[in-house]
Amino acid sequence: MTEAGPQPGPWAAGPAVPVRLASAPPGWTAHADVIVVGSGIAGLTAALRLRQKVDRVLLVTKTVLDSGSTRWAQGGIAAALDPEDSPAEHLADTLAAGGGLCDEDAVHALVVEGPRRVRDLVDLGTNFDRTAVGELALTREGGHHRDRVAHAGGDATGAEISRALIAALEAVRHDPGIEVLEHALVLDVLTADDPGDPGDPDAAGGPVACGVTLHVIGEGSRDGVGAAVGRAVVLATGGIGQVFASTTNPREATGDGVAAALRAGAAVADLEFVQFHPTVLWLGQAARGQQPLISEAVRGEGALLLDVEGARFMPEVHELAELAPRDVVAKAIVRRMAATGADHVFLDARHLGRDFLRRRFPTIVAALAAHGYDPAEDLVPVAPAQHYHSGGVLVDRRGRASLPGLYAAGEVSCTGVHGANRLASNSLLEGIVFASRIAADLSGRLAAGDLPQREPVLRTGRDALLPAPARSAVQQAATAGPGVIRTAAGLERAAARLARLPDDAHRRPDVAGAPGTAEWETTNLHLVATVLTRVAALREETRGGHYREDFPDTADAWRGRLVSRVDADGRLATTFLPLTREVDPAPLV
Numbered sequence: 405m406t407e408a409g410p411q412p413g414p415w416a417a418g419p420a421v422p423v424r425l426a427s428a429p430p431g432w433t434a435h436a437d438v439i440v441v442g443s444g445i446a447g448l449t450a451a452l453r454l455r456q457k458v459d460r461v462l463l464v465t466k467t468v469l470d471s472g473s474t475r476w477a478q479g480g481i482a483a484a485l486d487p488e489d490s491p492a493e494h495l496a497d498t499l500a501a502g503g504g505l506c507d508e509d510a511v512h513a514l515v516v517e518g519p520r521r522v523r524d525l526v527d528l529g530t531n532f533d534r535t536a537v538g539e540l541a542l543t544r545e546g547g548h549h550r551d552r553v554a555h556a557g558g559d560a561t562g563a564e565i566s567r568a569l570i571a572a573l574e575a576v577r578h579d580p581g582i583e584v585l586e587h588a589l590v591l592d593v594l595t596a597d598d599p600g601d602p603g604d605p606d607a608a609g610g611p612v613a614c615g616v617t618l619h620v621i622g623e624g625s626r627d628g629v630g631a632a633v634g635r636a637v638v639l640a641t642g643g644i645g646q647v648f649a650s651t652t653n654p655r656e657a658t659g660d661g662v663a664a665a666l667r668a669g670a671a672v673a674d675l676e677f678v679q680f681h682p683t684v685l686w687l688g689q690a691a692r693g694q695q696p697l698i699s700e701a702v703r704g705e706g707a708l709l710l711d712v713e714g715a716r717f718m719p720e721v722h723e724l725a726e727l728a729p730r731d732v733v734a735k736a737i738v739r740r741m742a743a744t745g746a747d748h749v750f751l752d753a754r755h756l757g758r759d760f761l762r763r764r765f766p767t768i769v770a771a772l773a774a775h776g777y778d779p780a781e782d783l784v785p786v787a788p789a790q791h792y793h794s795g796g797v798l799v800d801r802r803g804r805a806s807l808p809g810l811y812a813a814g815e816v817s818c819t820g821v822h823g824a825n826r827l828a829s830n831s832l833l834e835g836i837v838f839a840s841r842i843a844a845d846l847s848g849r850l851a852a853g854d855l856p857q858r859e860p861v862l863r864t865g866r867d868a869l870l871p872a873p874a875r876s877a878v879q880q881a882a883t884a885g886p887g888v889i890r891t892a893a894g895l896e897r898a899a900a901r902l903a904r905l906p907d908d909a910h911r912r913p914d915v916a917g918a919p920g921t922a923e924w925e926t927t928n929l930h931l932v933a934t935v936l937t938r939v940a941a942l943r944e945e946t947r948g949g950h951y952r953e954d955f956p957d958t959a960d961a962w963r964g965r966l967v968s969r970v971d972a973d974g975r976l977a978t979t980f981l982p983l984t985r986e987v988d989p990a991p992l993v
């Protein structure tokens with residue numbers, strides 16, 4: 405293991421990529437030991453733990469504290485808490501879901517430390533649902549062979565976890581050791597040049613992360629574009645859902661962390677592994693952005709899928725019918741939609757009865773009611789939508805990215821625990837386990853005098869800004885290219901369209917906007933979509949969340965990660981890292 409984490413091998417150069425977002429120069433500077441970006445389960449956990457061990461923590465978040473996917477999580481958080489269960493079994497289920505691409509050591513950390521981290525949440529005041537005798541109520545979800553999913557408020561687990569973490573933060577918010585900046589959009593990771601130590605082969609020198617630039621819509625001295633400098637940066641910016649035309653992710657999920665890490669020179673991996681949820685409320689062709697998820701638990705309770713002609717179609721596709729794995733159901737729905745010329749199918753839960761539906765799925769019933777549907781009476785139109793991103797900023801087991809001083813936790817990161825496909829309810833767990841690991845690693849390093857504060861230098865290379873109206877074109881290209889069903893021709897068309905977008909936009913001065921949140925987010929979406937399309941085209945096989953119609957089989961030769969980064973010449977470079985480690989859950993028993 406090197407000082408900075410994984411350092412991939414030879415790189416194949418691709419298209420030129422910007423090295424920073426276009427913005428005004430920073431008008432103010434804030435200082436901290438560690439800057440944590442994002443306030444979902446990963447960012448809040450990192451900030452709360454770090455503040456106990458380092459002098460100054462700055463937590464910045466794009467909108468308000470409970471923004472991000474965490475508060476939308478429904479099903480729960482998985483951990484081997486039942487006396488009958490074991491980390492070894494949780495590990496085996498996680499590896500099986502991951503399609504041969506999990507990092508076994510990372511999964512080991514997840515399943516062994518998971519139960520303790522869930523108990524930490526209980527100690528913090530999270531009100532998980534309980535059994536009649538007061539034990540944590542554990543349920544089972546797809547891919548788990550044991551009841552190991554703790555939940556809260558029935559289907560409102562994320563909201564309760566978020567509430568408890570924010571309450572803990574509010575209790576210390578006015579301490580001088582922590583500063584919280586809301587409505588603070590991080591633009592770029594700042595870098596400095598580390599001269600290195602010629603006498604130490606482990607200290608080769610080169611770029612290091614030393615802060616962020618950010619845009620704050622606030623009051624007083626922290627307003628407009630500024631810089632926050634620190635000894636380390638923890639990215640906890642969540643997912644990329646808004647890259648696609650429809651997603652279960654909230655509006656903040658614009659891939660900012662992945663894009664900023666890339667522009668700063670850090671490696672990203674597994675970007676092609678996107679999980680599409682099969683049953684998301686279909687709100688019409690013009691609908692964009694976050695759409696209500698209808699959990700597979702509704703199908704688990706007996707709801708059926710019907711095509712627009714009223715015919716059930718899952719029994720002929722898979723022996724588990726509506727309860728087949730998510731990717732199987734999503735593909736079957738897309739095929740059925742094509743066969744019937746429709747842009748949705750129906751979920752039929754009418755036979756479950758109003759009382760049961762209201763009691764078992766209060767959040768879902770309320771979300772449907774907000775759009776005029778009563779699942780006890782109506783067929784509910786559904787279609788697959790982007791749901792989760794397994795890939796992200798490549799980190800090691802300590803959460804260190806390939807750029808020294810940069811860490812990543814939660815959905816923005818690629819720890820390797822999900823491999824090619826995430827096991828249900830493992831993502832909240834990953835966020836809390838690896839954010840805790842980061843806090844432990846970083847506090848030790850800072851106490852030892854590692855990662856001294858350095859002066860940021862302006863990266864040479866071009867900047868970028870796409871106009872806000874280009875967002876829709878990015879989303880259309882991503883949905884048609886690296887969507888549920890992928891082909892070489894579709895990916896090539898998507899890549900060409902994405903490559904033309906910046907030029908097309910600049911030929912239209914009427915749409916080219918001044919720098920602002922919508923423009924910065926659109927530029928990030930474009931970069932993430934570009935890399936995702938490229939790696940999805942490179943991976944000529946089907947595995948986990950990556951389905952190639954033209955390469956329907958899983959190929960042993962592809963058992964490894966596609967890792968991308970922006971090289972010193974500002975070009976996107978991608979390499980393949982084979983995975984060699986064999987799976988052996990025995991030591992955990």
Ligand SMILES: Cc1cc2nc3c(=O)[nH]c(=O)nc-3n(C[C@H](O)[C@H](O)[C@H](O)COP(=O)(O)OP(=O)(O)OC[C@H]3O[C@@H](n4cnc5c(N)ncnc54)[C@H](O)[C@@H]3O)c2cc1C
Binds near residue numbers: 473475588590
């Ligand atoms: C509808 C839904 C249901 C789900 N159900 C489950 C479930 O049952 N179990 C499970 O384990 N997982 C579930 N997931 C996935 C899980 O919720 C997420 O993977 C997890 O919450 C991610 O946590 P995070 O801390 O990494 O990011 P998030 O919770 O997404 O938080 C990201 C934070 O970063 C901030 N941010 C983003 N960009 C910037 C920027 N440029 N500058 C500053 N701040 C920024 C955001 O505002 C936000 O505060 C679900 C997801 C969705 C959408």
